[in-house]
Amino acid sequence: MRPILMKGHERPLTFLKYNRDGDLLFSCAKDHTPTVWFADNGERLGTYRGHNGAVWCCDVSRNSMLLITGSADQTAKLWNVQTGSQLFSFNFDSPARAVDFSVGDKLAVITTDPFMGLPSAIHVKRIAQDPSEQTGESVLTIKGPQGRINRTVWGPLNKTIISAGEDAVVRIWDSETGKLLKESDKETGHKKTVTSLSKFADGSHFLTGSLDKSAKLWDIRLLTLIKTYVTERPVNAVAMSPLLDHVVLGGGQDASAVTTTDHRAGKFEAKFFDKILQEEIGGVKGHFGPINALAFNPDGKSFSSGGEDGYVRLHHFDPDYFHIKI
């Protein structure tokens, strides 16, 4: 499995996203330009210029026409995937962190950071069919809990919104009323900041990664904790294989604490776990810094990782990967 190294960002990667067809890979980084690549050979297709701050997150519509990005420049922007032109900019009073299109792509959820006395917030925006009719009006705004919300996604049938962040609690909100429906249990839940959240392909369950060196698998409707995967390093990124019962955790020692003595000290590996047995089955090395982003191709035959080192590494699995037995 020889990875393809994609060097297009000048700053640490923050997020990776495949489109539904699995032919495009979108990457966000702390430099200001989200980039789109061919998911097959890693060729760069284009960039989306217009943000004026680190880009934290993105999502692409089901038909691969529309891209939404959230950035530290206090905006979330809609882009034309094909032309790279900016269609609309949602302006906020604090940095935008997480974005997610709803089922049907008619709504988008955007979270903003606590900033200058403002608490964190979850905003629901209507996405117009015709970009010229797009407005910045919020359908719903939920005043968030303490601390930053690092990830947010839609629940089944857009009825709920799931959020997780610095306070280590995973929450489910009613997307109509903004009422808090469920909270993860303090005892069994994460102990430190939740850094990442990834839904399974069919939206039935999701995986959260946390600085408490674990990842947890939850039922999306009941918020019951199903599995816990324990590793040796803070987890920055998680992904689930749509094909096999595997989960991947990425992370590593905090970039500021990385020692210079030995690259092994950092443990910047992408770790594969058996989803059911919760046992580690392997690792993919290569990054020179913590892994910040992970994404599986929807076909389950390749995955990509984005690191603090500014590289995206695209891995196509060897045939034997599909026959791993433990």
Next chain:
Amino acid sequence: MVMEEILETASRLGIDLSQVDLDSLRLPPGEDFWHQKVKNQNHETISDDEDMNEEYPLEFDMGFGNIIVVDNLPVVPKEKFEKLEGVVRKIYGQIGVIKEDGFWMPVDPATQKTLGQCFIEYNTPREAELAREKTHNYKLDKSHVFAINMFDDIEKFLKVPDEWAPPETKPYTPGENLQQWLTDEKARDQFVVRSGSDTEVLWNDARHLKPDPVYKRAFWTESFVQWSPLGTYLATVHRQGTAVWGGATTFKQLMRYAHSQVKLIDFSPGERFLVTYSSHEPSNPRDTHRVVLNIFDVKTGKVMRDFKGNADEFVVGGTGGVTGVSWPVFRWGGGKDDKYFARIGKNVISVYETETFTLIGKKSIKVENIMDFSWSPTDPILALFVPELGGGNQPARVSLIQIPGKEEMRQKNLFSVSDCQMYWQSNGDYLAVKVDRYTKTKRSTYTGFELFRIKERDIPIEVLELENKNDKIIAFAWEPKGHRFAVIHGDSPKPDVSFYSMRTTHNTGRVSKLTTLKGKQANALYWSPAGRYIILAGLKGFNGQLEFYNVDELETMGVAEHFSATDIEWDPTGRYVATSVTSIHEMENGFNIWSFNGKLLYRILKDHFFQFLWRPRPPSFLSPEKEEEIFKNLKKYSKKYEAEDQDVSLLLSEQDREKRRRLKDEWDSCVNDWKKWHEEDRSERQSLRDGEASDEEEEYEAKEVEVEELLDVSEEVLAFEE
């Protein structure tokens, strides 16, 4: 201070305190607000042991520990009050800083004369303590000899009944079997680990590849824990003193040893005595630290002897620095009977015996310029090292001295020595002295060994030099109970490891080299306590390289790595090895348990990991002959255990299969639920997507598409030949 608070509160609430009869107030029974407050304050750091708090003298800002009461002052009329105050202030101002308003000499309202007492409040309890020590029985003049008490003690004295009552005889209650852990059916060993605020004792259940908890407690100790040398007790260290714990099934407090601010502790090898040490900041920064050492009887808790003094009296050889001493100050010798202990002083060695806790022969042994000494681990023999004197006119010397006779058994003069290290073999059979000598130019040193055969007649000495004399010695270690030793020598990055035996095949009286292993990533040696096996470890710069080596067969059994390991310890039986990463490193704290031959058995990660200690075992009661016999007929004895091992491994794999099946089933039921939900939501989802054909959405279809691309067309005319 407290009164002020009360007054303040009272005035805030508009209560006239003089109208309140404080005695009429009744506190709810069982409540003790004062204690409550103190306890909460100290809760963070003190073990949650309740009675500990009550009986140890606590030091808190709100107490009166910093106040002393001076009695037997002259009784003076009003006119002389100020003069007396001046005198007393002068005496006590020298010792520490008296607080502002910290001087109070009560006056009898009837006679207007003083009562012959005064109260002095210092800034710190330590000053008060010192003042009491220094001025108790101070003679102001013939008829006025000061009597000093701590204010806190007065209350205690008041409680002493006037009439003597015979003490009650407590009925004898048989103690628990403190050696219960040795009777474990599976012959497992215990260890204690400390991480974060938790201290935990566990069984090493190597068969099940996991530790088995015995006892766990948060805030059990305030600084560290330590097993006694035979494993009977676990000692915890607190600000108020030390406590030992043990018992048949769990850990109960067995005894406490009060010693305020205790820093270091040390048991005698037979666990009869406990030495505790503390050093105290001097009130005057120019003074050196004050050092307090107590020797307790472990069973009764009685102080057998205490030593107090300035730190420099206890620091010899310049290794301890200003604030500390080289530990242990008292080194125990004379085998397991705990008969003697010794301490090095300036030009003397003081040897005490534990019958009376006095110096042997009432005086110390005078040895000019003594640098270092060590006891034989089994016999009352001292080995001393005295460096060169008079610019080389008087040679350096290593000598062996028999206790209690103090006669010299053997002596060896050594020339142009820069340093010496002494290594005893665990049975006291051999002593190796590593001698660093100057080369002729005096610019560099080289190393050799002087090997003493203690148990042979006249104690023959043999000199051993390495093949390459310039090799630096990185580590040296005797095989426990054996006749071999290992040396790491050479210059980093990849030094060599050599093994020697004190015997040769034909002659038992000569040292011989067994083998040299070239270029090893090792800087520390860890012999199995049973001998025969050794770990060549590369700690620190080598990041935790481990090589498990069999010295009988001279072969490597296994090579492994525990990344950035800081500590290695064999279990007392030599069956397992623990390697740990302590909180010196930020990451990967925790420990690994290995088999003797280098197979990783299990691995536990714990953040803020501080200590891993195997519980020691007392020496076996089996005679050497019996041990020999068992060793010879090992097959017979091991049969039973092998069968057990097999049972366990079968059970384990069965359990493992069972567990997997269970997990799989659980997962499948989850997946079924999800599928059902997904199906139910199908139509709704479809409508959300404006009726876009449906749910094949997640099912991914891979179609193979062949694309032919015409890259280039070129025509070439080929000559046709016949």
